Amino acid sequence: PSSEPEPLELGAAGLDPTDVAFSPDGARLAVSMEQPGGAKDDIYLYDLATGDLTALVSGPASDSSPAWAANDRLLFTSDRDGSPQIWQIDTAIGSVPEQLTQGPAYHTEAVSRPTG
Helix, strand or coil: CCCCCCCCCCCCCCCEEEEEEECCCCCEEEEEEECCCCCCEEEEEEECCCCCEEEEECCCCCEEEEEECCCCEEEEEECCCCCCEEEEEECCCCCCCEECCCCCCCCCCCCCCCCC
16 A cells, blocks of 8 residues: 555546635535636535535536635635625535625635634
8 A cells, every 4th residue: 555645636527726725624624626728616515425516506607715614614705796706605515605705806815804
């Protein structure tokens, strides 16, 4: 048996990983994947134990730059409202994204800091 780590294969069905963020507990990855043709990104959750890759945020908008926040929420950038803004979503599948920033300025990367 080799002691070398095995590479993680995230690109499936023509998807290209662009941004990756580990969950606070280290059990999952939030991954933005460029769709075939490179027109937009969607966000997926990858379970490190099972290898399951599940779409979390998808649709006609480009959704990228995932960053984990408290209480199993994920911050991300989306142009679903016209210009890139910061949104959040509970990582429970089926949750509805909530817009956090607004206005003409581009908000392209969210950073979550633990409170204490």
